[in-house]
Amino acid sequence: MIEIQQLTKRYGSINAVTDLDLTIGRGEIFGLLGPNGAGKTTTVRMLTMLVRPSGGKAFINGHEVTRDLSRVKKEIGVVPQHMNLDLELTAWENLDLHGRLHKMSGPDRRQRIRELLDFVELAGRAGDPAGRFSGGMKRRLMIARALMHYPSVLFLDEPTVGLDPQTRRKIWDLIRRMNGGGMTVLLTTHYIEEAEMLCHRVGIMDRGRMIALGTPGELKGRVGEVVVESLNGAGTQYRFFAGRDQALEYAGGLAENVVIREANLEDVFIEMTGRKVGG
Amino acid sequence: MDFYTVFWREMLVLKRTFIKFFASRLASPLLYLVAFGWGLGRSVQVDGGRYLDFVVPGIIALSTMVTSFNYVGNSLNMSRLYHKTLEEFLIAPISPFSFVLGKVLAGCVRGIVGALVILGLAFLFGAKILVNGWFFLVILLTCTLFGAMGVVAAMIIDAHEDMSNFSTFVILPMSFLCGTFFSPDRLPEALKFIIDVLPLTHASYFLRSVAAGGDVLPFSLAVLAVYTMVFFAAGVLAVQRAR
Numbered sequence: 140m141i142e143i144q145q146l147t148k149r150y151g152s153i154n155a156v157t158d159l160d161l162t163i164g165r166g167e168i169f170g171l172l173g174p175n176g177a178g179k180t181t182t183v184r185m186l187t188m189l190v191r192p193s194g195g196k197a198f199i200n201g202h203e204v205t206r207d208l209s210r211v212k213k214e215i216g217v218v219p220q221h222m223n224l225d226l227e228l229t230a231w232e233n234l235d236l237h238g239r240l241h242k243m244s245g246p247d248r249r250q251r252i253r254e255l256l257d258f259v260e261l262a263g264r265a266g267d268p269a270g271r272f273s274g275g276m277k278r279r280l281m282i283a284r285a286l287m288h289y290p291s292v293l294f295l296d297e298p299t300v301g302l303d304p305q306t307r308r309k310i311w312d313l314i315r316r317m318n319g320g321g322m323t324v325l326l327t328t329h330y331i332e333e334a335e336m337l338c339h340r341v342g343i344m345d346r347g348r349m350i351a352l353g354t355p356g357e358l359k360g361r362v363g364e365v366v367v368e369s370l371n372g373a374g375t376q377y378r379f380f381a382g383r384d385q386a387l388e389y390a391g392g393l394a395e396n397v398v399i400r401e402a403n404l405e406d407v408f409i410e411m412t413g414r415k416v417g418g
Numbered sequence: 419m420d421f422y423t424v425f426w427r428e429m430l431v432l433k434r435t436f437i438k439f440f441a442s443r444l445a446s447p448l449l450y451l452v453a454f455g456w457g458l459g460r461s462v463q464v465d466g467g468r469y470l471d472f473v474v475p476g477i478i479a480l481s482t483m484v485t486s487f488n489y490v491g492n493s494l495n496m497s498r499l500y501h502k503t504l505e506e507f508l509i510a511p512i513s514p515f516s517f518v519l520g521k522v523l524a525g526c527v528r529g530i531v532g533a534l535v536i537l538g539l540a541f542l543f544g545a546k547i548l549v550n551g552w553f554f555l556v557i558l559l560t561c562t563l564f565g566a567m568g569v570v571a572a573m574i575i576d577a578h579e580d581m582s583n584f585s586t587f588v589i590l591p592m593s594f595l596c597g598t599f600f601s602p603d604r605l606p607e608a609l610k611f612i613i614d615v616l617p618l619t620h621a622s623y624f625l626r627s628v629a630a631g632g633d634v635l636p637f638s639l640a641v642l643a644v645y646t647m648v649f650f651a652a653g654v655l656a657v658q659r660a661r
Contacts, residue, residue: 189509
């Protein structure tokens, strides 16, 4: 369980995260969605003790993040956005190092490494240096490493960024299987599809603030079921409708080409900010 | 025993790259010994003794400094700024003290291997120097001191280029001035005072005295010990602040 109260991070005069309040339940997959610079990664870095908050509090399973460091470190697993495997070590050694850092016994480490390499489908590459792995294999190994010490809360910062669609789906399957075991997952993403496919609830961040929070269905319900996109001299225009019939009626009256589709979380973001998630 | 995990990782990498490391440790001492031992050394005497016997302890002090500083400093700076592997240690339940100790001990292993390489080469070149427990204690202390200095530099310097600038402005002047290749006795008093304050000077003085069969120098030993404690504490603080 993650509880965040008025969490704030300032860098000089810039507010990276402002007064964030959020509770994520045990066993939930929660997605922080937003464009680059929205404050998602800063939030994760504060929750994983890599950045000291300027204000507010955060608790992981009841332990305060800034005070109860050693307890929090045992509870959390972290997969950062950037690739930070030890490229001079093999896949096995990367996991072994992590297990040793978390004071796991030798037999426990060996058994867990075998389990996890099977889980992420890298058992055949255990003795290969991580530096020789593809991007997707590295990401899977990072997930295995984060799970090594049996954490109950997992942070995934942009877990599929830069990966091909097939590998992305493999990572999604891994996340679902981990959550099936009761693990709480907080992931950040700017991929709309990823948030919709994986997350029980989504928080949309923009400029350091949480601007919307709810299940993907609830959030989409706020703008309408169907969207009509049309391109005219002023750029792409979006109009939202409760049903397909109203959307068709509206589109019929337009001179330009239109796209009629179901609304998604990006539409929620556009409606609330006037900008696209990637823009 | 948390420090052992950090040390274990470093030894895995050293084992894998040992031949390359060993070969790299041969190159500069060999050049120094040819240039200063055979070349310049044949026509120079220091206090009635051979220049080769004078210069070998200085080269050992210099080499242990450079090896331990460069290895600990550069690898940690890269790990912090480029590879980002430092985060794996920062979010692990180990103390900054254990982390720094593991890193510095790994620097010591490399520094000591480098010193042994020079000793081996020096004996092949015909150097006549005495090596005892005090000699190795000061080598270990020098490695620890400059390994800890490497941690401090790596944690406070925010660009790889500035690490090499640090070497240029701090390590390089010490390499040449701190009694390694010549005695600072004939230098102007002000410069000699500055040199006497620097830690490498005391490593050179101590090693040279023991190597010549002279006394151990308690003051130099104390200076090295104080510097080591200060830099080690600063290294622990710098890692603590990174969290």
